[in-house]
Amino acid sequence: MNKIQQLFERKNQKVLSVYFTAGYPQPDDTGSILKALVDNGVDMIEIGMPYSDPVADGPVIEHASAIAIANGMTIKKLLSQLQELKIDSEVPLLLMGYLNPVIQYGFEKFCKDASEAGISGIILPDLPVREFRTDYMDIVKKYALSFVFLITPETSEARIREIDNLSEGFIYAVSSSSITGRSTDQAKKEAYFRRISEMQLKNPVVVGFGVRDKATFDQACRYLNGAISGTAYITQLNEGGKTIEEHTKAFVEMLR
Amino acid sequence: MTTHPDRYGFYGKFGGAYIPEMLYANVEFLQQHYQQIIDSESFRKEFEYLLKDYAGRETPLYFAARLSEKYGASIYLKREDLCHTGAHKVNNTIGQILLASRLGKKRIIAETGAGQHGVATATVCALKGLECIVYMGETDMKRQALNVARMEMLGAKVMPATSGSKTLKDATNEAIRDWINHPEDTYYLIGSVVGPHPYPDMVAQFQSVISREIRQQLKEKTGSELPDYVIACVGGGSNAAGAFYHFLEDEDVKLVAVEAAGNGIESGESAATTQLGRIGILHGSKSLVMQTADGQVVEPYSISAGLDYPGIGPLHAHLFDTGRGIFLNATDKEALDAAFELARLEGIIPALESAHAVAALKKIKLKKEDKVVVNLSGRGDKDMATYLKYLPKQNG
Numbered sequence: 001m002n003k004i005q006q007l008f009e010r011k012n013q014k015v016l017s018v019y020f021t022a023g024y025p026q027p028d029d030t031g032s033i034l035k036a037l038v039d040n041g042v043d044m045i046e047i048g049m050p051y052s053d054p055v056a057d058g059p060v061i062e063h064a065s066a067i068a069i070a071n072g073m074t075i076k077k078l079l080s081q082l083q084e085l086k087i088d089s090e091v092p093l094l095l096m097g098y099l100n101p102v103i104q105y106g107f108e109k110f111c112k113d114a115s116e117a118g119i120s121g122i123i124l125p126d127l128p129v130r131e132f133r134t135d136y137m138d139i140v141k142k143y144a145l146s147f148v149f150l151i152t153p154e155t156s157e158a159r160i161r162e163i164d165n166l167s168e169g170f171i172y173a174v175s176s177s178s179i180t181g182r183s184t185d186q187a188k189k190e191a192y193f194r195r196i197s198e199m200q201l202k203n204p205v206v207v208g209f210g211v212r213d214k215a216t217f218d219q220a221c222r223y224l225n226g227a228i229s230g231t232a233y234i235t236q237l238n239e240g241g242k243t244i245e246e247h248t249k250a251f252v253e254m255l256r
Numbered sequence: 257m258t259t260h261p262d263r264y265g266f267y268g269k270f271g272g273a274y275i276p277e278m279l280y281a282n283v284e285f286l287q288q289h290y291q292q293i294i295d296s297e298s299f300r301k302e303f304e305y306l307l308k309d310y311a312g313r314e315t316p317l318y319f320a321a322r323l324s325e326k327y328g329a330s331i332y333l334k335r336e337d338l339c340h341t342g343a344h345k346v347n348n349t350i351g352q353i354l355l356a357s358r359l360g361k362k363r364i365i366a367e368t369g370a371g372q373h374g375v376a377t378a379t380v381c382a383l384k385g386l387e388c389i390v391y392m393g394e395t396d397m398k399r400q401a402l403n404v405a406r407m408e409m410l411g412a413k414v415m416p417a418t419s420g421s422k423t424l425k426d427a428t429n430e431a432i433r434d435w436i437n438h439p440e441d442t443y444y445l446i447g448s449v450v451g452p453h454p455y456p457d458m459v460a461q462f463q464s465v466i467s468r469e470i471r472q473q474l475k476e477k478t479g480s481e482l483p484d485y486v487i488a489c490v491g492g493g494s495n496a497a498g499a500f501y502h503f504l505e506d507e508d509v510k511l512v513a514v515e516a517a518g519n520g521i522e523s524g525e526s527a528a529t530t531q532l533g534r535i536g537i538l539h540g541s542k543s544l545v546m547q548t549a550d551g552q553v554v555e556p557y558s559i560s561a562g563l564d565y566p567g568i569g570p571l572h573a574h575l576f577d578t579g580r581g582i583f584l585n586a587t588d589k590e591a592l593d594a595a596f597e598l599a600r601l602e603g604i605i606p607a608l609e610s611a612h613a614v615a616a617l618k619k620i621k622l623k624k625e626d627k628v629v630v631n632l633s634g635r636g637d638k639d640m641a642t643y644l645k646y647l648p649k650q651n652g
Contacts, residue, residue, distance in 0.1 A: 051552065052420070052552040052553045052554075053425065053429055053553050054429075055429050055433060055436070055539075056276040056278065056436065058433075066419070066420075075551075098537075099537050100536045100537040100553070101550055101551030101552065102551070103536065103551070104534070104536065104551030105550075125277065125278075126274045126275060126276050126540075128272070128273060128274060128275065149277070150276065150277040152277050152278050154278075154280070154281035154282075155277060156281070174277065179433050179436050179437060
């Protein structure tokens with residue numbers, strides 16, 4: 001069992017996951033951000049690998065990615081930072097990004113190096129289910145990583161069941177049909193969360209996109225197992241005047 | 257060499273649909289229905305009718321006597337520049353708008369580089385009374401101001417893309433984001449043979465009218481349907497896909513794709529994807545992509561906004577990979593020289609994009625008996641500001 005599976009064994013509600021973009025605001029902030037998130041009781045952490053063309057992301061994460069790339073952040077650099085940090089925590093770490101930089105690094109090498117650097121899961125929204133099954137699934141399993149799929153309000157029940165069967169960790173429910181960092185119709189969102197919850201999936205479901213404050217966090221947790229916040233955290237980090245630790249403390253207190 | 261991709265949208269190892277789940281339902285629906293709709297009799301009738309009476313097809317296959325004399329071969333120009341809106345782009349926008357209206361979509365979005373696809377999209381949206389939003393890089397909006405004005409006059413809203421180099425790649429990112437945010441009412445009308453399956457195949461089919469006509473016209477003029485060469489410029493590659501399509505299985509016909517070398521392949525300012533790219537994923541398909549060692553997509557450069565793209569359609573990547581296509585490139589300067597030469601030898605001012613195809617005539621060892629078709633994909637009105645800067649050098 002990897003750390004993601006262990007986490008959901010211990011705790012299956014109000015799981016708080018926070019996303020940040022590696023290399024932002026500063027190239028060497030990875031360690032202090034991870035430490036601050038762990039110290040403040042975050043349950044799971046998603047580390048964004050910056051990409052030049054992040055089509056599923058809104059302007060905040062796109063901007064953070066562009067700065068991170070300009071700061072020299074790469075997958076190689078990120079993995080060596082993580083190797084050096086030797087984070088000794090039960091908090092699972094995931095890498096999230098886009099497929100192209102990963103296949104340039106080499107998919108198997110990526111899984112191997114990520115696993116050795118203490119990573120438990122991978123999220124690559126533009127890797128399709130079919131290609132995952134035919135070309136990548138065995139590699140991901142070999143390194144005991146959880147591959148996390150996204151579902152949206154438009155995903156059919158049959159497809160959600162298929163994804164549930166392929167998943168070993170959790171399912172990432174995109175809260176609305178949108179890119180990251182946008183708000184949408186609340187009633188529609190709740191109906192969607194309820195529908196997913198009533199499907200009794202074998203994997204826990206964590207809500208992402210549009211989780212920015214206590215109200216949106218609680219709304220997600222009312223029906224599903226937890227929520228992921230990214231854009232709001234990056235916005236907070238960008239506000240200046242405080243240290244990463246102070247920003248993180250304030251952010252986690254605001255959500256909980 | 258087959259014209260169609262496999263059922264998952266692959267041409268050899270290139271193609272597919274590498275899209276986030278947010279687009280899956282829309283793209284899957286298109287995959288399942290596009291061919292059936294395109295093949296239906298009502299669609300075909302309306303498509304043929306609009307190509308003829310609205311777009312002005314068929315376009316002439318013109319025997320360019322003075323150009324032929326100069327290059328010592330029989331050179332024919334396929335006059336896509338005479339299409340309504342000034343380029344081949346309208347063939348595809350007519351096809352896709354008919355598809356979009358059959359799918360009941362009310363809101364049309366598009367990306368544009370030079371603005372030709374944007375204008376062609378705005379045109380068919382006006383024709384069908386549909387809302388039209390065109391994403392265009394801020395840099396391109398400046399260098400193609402006339403086309404921005406045309407789109408606006410046609411009732412479209414032009415949205416600037418302000419990230420990255422503010423060109424076609426960034427406009428495409430913004431269009432994809434818009435589509436993610438509006439999955440129900442919106443149809444994304446892609447302008448080239450790029451994007452997730454089924455777009456590359458669909459756009460190639462709509463543009464294939466170009467090579468269908470070339471075959472018939474060449475037969476009437478020369479007694480044979482088959483030329484020795486077909487030459488077309490390639491950015492994403494829609495006009496080349498259309499010009500090559502019905503010749504793909506005729507192995508004796510040499511298919512020459514001309515990429516934009518910008519200031520030269522080695523200059524760091526180029527858009528010649530097959531020369532500078534590696535296999536990767538961009539805008540939903542696996543193809544050749546210009547990128548850094550770390551897999552970040554790089555900003556390409558060409559004087560021609562329509563060729564200024566760091567990728568290439570998967571069909572073309574496959575033609576390159578298998579050797580079925582001959583991939584050449586022309587620099588900014590070679591394209592400008594070719595544009596002036598064509599203007600003065602034949603009285604035709606080509607688009608800068610098409611001038612790259614004309615420039616390739618200098619790079620091929622032609623024989624007297626060779627029959628060469630150059631696809632003149634667009635006209636040069638939109639590029640007059642660029643040509644004007646170059647005019648004193650030509651006259652001096």
